[in-house]
Amino acid sequence: xxxxxxxxxxxxxxxxxxxxxxxxxxxxxxxxxxxxxxxxxxxxxxxxxxxxxxxxxxxxxxxxxxxxxxxxxxxxxxxxxxxxxxxxxxxxxxxxxxxxxxxxxxxxxxxxxx
Numbered sequence: 001x002x003x004x005x006x007x008x009x010x011x012x013x014x015x016x017x018x019x020x021x022x023x024x025x026x027x028x029x030x031x032x033x034x035x036x037x038x039x040x041x042x043x044x045x046x047x048x049x050x051x052x053x054x055x056x057x058x059x060x061x062x063x064x065x066x067x068x069x070x071x072x073x074x075x076x077x078x079x080x081x082x083x084x085x086x087x088x089x090x091x092x093x094x095x096x097x098x099x100x101x102x103x104x105x106x107x108x109x110x111x112x113x114x
Contacts, residue, residue, distance in 0.1 A: 003106050007065045037070070045074035049084040056088035056099050064103045072110055081107050 001009075018026055037047045048071035055063035071081060085103055089096050
């Protein structure tokens with residue numbers, strides 16, 4: 001199973017469990033998150049790339065997978081992804097390197113699908 005298939009399966013199951021709680025604050029946050037990445041003054045692609053950089057600095061590999069997938073869906077290129085990940089490395093420092101390795105592997109896997 002690919003990194004993305006495994007992630008999507010876990011994400012779907014987790015979201016179903018969270019949504020089954022019928023807890024309004026969870027629903028509000030999910031709505032806020034969805035709307036934050038929609039086109040506005042900044043394109044969805046720019047926002048997904050920012051999400052990727054933040055995810056690397058925060059060291060959240062699930063978030064890295066999500067934002068790589070979404071950024072590529074929005075038209076991000078390998079060059080744009082690499083520049084974004086470089087910014088995260090500069091900001092986060094060497095602690096980001098293990099997550100950068102993961103992100104580059106994920107990027108290559110995802111780009112090979114297209």
